[in-house]
Amino acid sequence: MNSAPRRFAIVALPYAWLLLFFLVPFLIVLKISLAHEAVAIPPYTPLFVTGRLYVTGANYLFLLGDPLYWKAYLGAIRYAAIATLVTLLLGYPLAYGIARAPARWRGLLLMLVILPFWTSFLIRVYAWIGLLKDNGLINHALMSLGLIDAPLRLIDNDFSITLGLVYAYLPFMVLPLYAQLEKLDPALNEAAADLGAPPIRAFWQVTLPLSLPGIAAGILLVFIPAVGEFVIPDLLGGPNTLMIGKILWDEFFTNRDWPVASALAIAMLLLLALPMGLVRRQLRGTGS
Amino acid sequence: MRRGLSPFIVTMMVLGFVFLYAPIASVVVYSFNASRLVTVWAGFSLQWYGALFANEAIGRAAAISFEVAPMAATGALILGTLVAYGLARYRRFAGRTLFAAMATAPLVMPEIITGLSLLLLFVALEQAIGWPAGRNIFTIAIAHITLGVAFVAVIVEARLASFDRTLEEAAADLGARPIRVFFVITVPLIMPALAAGWLLAFTLSFDDLVIASFTAGPASTTLPMVIFSSVRLGVSPQINALATLILIAVTILVAGANRLLRVR
Numbered sequence: 241m242n243s244a245p246r247r248f249a250i251v252a253l254p255y256a257w258l259l260l261f262f263l264v265p266f267l268i269v270l271k272i273s274l275a276h277e278a279v280a281i282p283p284y285t286p287l288f289v290t291g292r293l294y295v296t297g298a299n300y301l302f303l304l305g306d307p308l309y310w311k312a313y314l315g316a317i318r319y320a321a322i323a324t325l326v327t328l329l330l331g332y333p334l335a336y337g338i339a340r341a342p343a344r345w346r347g348l349l350l351m352l353v354i355l356p357f358w359t360s361f362l363i364r365v366y367a368w369i370g371l372l373k374d375n376g377l378i379n380h381a382l383m384s385l386g387l388i389d390a391p392l393r394l395i396d397n398d399f400s401i402t403l404g405l406v407y408a409y410l411p412f413m414v415l416p417l418y419a420q421l422e423k424l425d426p427a428l429n430e431a432a433a434d435l436g437a438p439p440i441r442a443f444w445q446v447t448l449p450l451s452l453p454g455i456a457a458g459i460l461l462v463f464i465p466a467v468g469e470f471v472i473p474d475l476l477g478g479p480n481t482l483m484i485g486k487i488l489w490d491e492f493f494t495n496r497d498w499p500v501a502s503a504l505a506i507a508m509l510l511l512l513a514l515p516m517g518l519v520r521r522q523l524r525g526t527g528s
Numbered sequence: 529m530r531r532g533l534s535p536f537i538v539t540m541m542v543l544g545f546v547f548l549y550a551p552i553a554s555v556v557v558y559s560f561n562a563s564r565l566v567t568v569w570a571g572f573s574l575q576w577y578g579a580l581f582a583n584e585a586i587g588r589a590a591a592i593s594f595e596v597a598p599m600a601a602t603g604a605l606i607l608g609t610l611v612a613y614g615l616a617r618y619r620r621f622a623g624r625t626l627f628a629a630m631a632t633a634p635l636v637m638p639e640i641i642t643g644l645s646l647l648l649l650f651v652a653l654e655q656a657i658g659w660p661a662g663r664n665i666f667t668i669a670i671a672h673i674t675l676g677v678a679f680v681a682v683i684v685e686a687r688l689a690s691f692d693r694t695l696e697e698a699a700a701d702l703g704a705r706p707i708r709v710f711f712v713i714t715v716p717l718i719m720p721a722l723a724a725g726w727l728l729a730f731t732l733s734f735d736d737l738v739i740a741s742f743t744a745g746p747a748s749t750t751l752p753m754v755i756f757s758s759v760r761l762g763v764s765p766q767i768n769a770l771a772t773l774i775l776i777a778v779t780i781l782v783a784g785a786n787r788l789l790r791v792r
Contacts, residue, residue: 246706247614247621250610250613250614250618251610251614251618251621253607253610254607254608254610254611254614254627254631254677255623255627257607257673257674257677258611258627258630258631258674258677259630260649261646261649261670261671261673261674262630262633262634262674263630264649265645265646265648265649266645268645268648268649268652269641269644269645269648272648282651282652282655330540330544330547331544333536333540333541333544334540334541334544334545336537337533337537337538337540337541338541340533340537341533347786349541351782351783351786352545352548352549353548354782354786355778355779355782356548356549356552358728358731358778358782359552359774359775359778360735360752360755360771360774360775360778361735361737362735362737362752362756362759363552363555363755363767363771363774363775364551364552366555366755366759366763366767366771367551367554367555367771368551369759369762369763370554370555370558370566370763370768371550371551371554373763375565375566375567376566376567377554377566377567380566380567407547407548407551410544410547410548411548439534460636461636464636464638465636465638465639467638468638468639468640468641469638470639470640470738471737471738471756474760475759475760485638485640488640488644489640492644492742493741498648501644502644502648505640505641505644505645508638508640508641509641512638516633516636516637519632519635519636520628520629520632520633
């Protein structure tokens with residue numbers, strides 16, 4: 241059997257596509273992050289001029305020197321970390337409940353979690369503006385109930401950004417948790433109960449340790465995209481929100497400084513390289 | 529004997545689903561509100577739907593999104609299926625690790641990095657070889673295919689790994705050429721995954737703001753880009769109406785995809 245040429249025929253096209261449109265673009269980002277900004281089209285200096293290599297670390301030094309970028313970098317990590325923790329606390333009982341629900345309900349409940357994931361991300365974030373703004377639904381309800389006299393500041397702050405992240409990424413936490421919890425045999429908990437463990441103890445010593453792979457997958461799937469998030473800080477955060485994704489966007493579209501935007505992208509990738517490598521491991525683990 | 533769910537779990541589930549659906553419900557309800565204000569219910573009205581259909585900018589953008597998304601979904605389906613087949617059937621070949629890494633990385637890559645890097649590639653290519661000449665719906669489609677390949681590959685690979693290969697072997701033993709085996713045996717068996725993958729790639733493309741913003745040209749503004757610039761200015765009843773229409777379409781599609789994936 242001539243399986244080698246056939247294998248080549250199947251793999252070559254997607255391989256070439258991914259090299260050209262996935263790998264090469266990163267090398268270009270890296271290259272431009274080492275170039276100078278220039279008033280030209282495109283707005284950066286060439287790396288090679290008549291055979292000589294021109295590179296500069298100026299963009300990275302600029303990022304290191306300006307506390308704005310540090311704050312945006314750390315701000316993104318902080319928002320993402322808090323949001324990941326909240327999605328875990330909220331998502332775990334939800335996933336557990338679905339996994340233990342009667343079989344005829346499980347499909348429907350699961351679909352109810354998946355449906356928002358398919359629904360427009362932008363629209364789901366936008367929906368919160370109408371609820372949170374000063375003359376929005378929540379403030380209106382609280383004031384008509386007489387609970388508050390003046391509107392609460394619910395939008396354009398840390399609260400609204402965290403809320404938006406939790407809301408948008410909750411399905412990413414619930415699905416891997418459910419996949420893991422569904423595999424657990426309820427008989428394990430019954431055995432623990434028969435041996436005299438109260439439900440709380442059975443949970444801590446049996447269910448929780450066995451669901452750790454699902455927890456790890458959920459944490460990674462929420463944390464990674466949350467760090468790079470742009471839409472949520474832009475729509476729900478104020479104009480001064482410091483998150484690296486928003487700063488990158490502004491550098492690129494407002495300041496038109498492509499080299500600094502590229503350096504920011506490389507900095508974000510360095511931060512996410514380890515968690516992204518772990519995701520691949522997790523996916524492989526659950527696949528086989 | 530199984531015990532029922534504890535009251536704590538049931539409460540958390542109810543709260544969780546209310547949290548997931550209340551904002552969406554508020555958008556739907558207010559799309560039918562005669563008043564512009566979210567705090568005033570001025571009666572049932574379809575006026576925002578009328579205004580939406582009369583809005584030319586939104587109409588043009590929707591047409592562009594409906595052009596890009598099928599291209600992106602079909603391209604992603606073909607390439608993603610090849611990736612899945614290559615990874616599921618060939619356990620070792622030169623460069624397999626890099627191939628698998630490149631195929632799954634876009635799943636978790638922040639969109640802003642994917643968008644920026646693809647734009648820089650297009651600009652560099654245009655400088656070097658004159659292609660692509662400017663940015664248009666095709667550059668958006670290329671970017672969305674690259675994103676969608678990873679999602680299609682994951683779905684199809686799971687399906688390929690789970691089905692009975694003896695059918696393929698039997699067809700081959702009976703003299704069917706590999707390409708015939710693939711189209712007569714393999715494709716029908718993985719059809720639900722192919723359909724779900726295409727739908728997911730379509731939705732990802734139709735919904736994407738960030739990557740499209742980087743890779744779109746001046747004449748190829750997509751629907752999410754128009755929604756975004758309108759939403760940045762505040763709540764708009766027309767966007768509520770548009771959101772409701774998108775929600776209805778997505779619900780029908782997901783219910784359909786769910787059925788496809790469950791029929792085995």
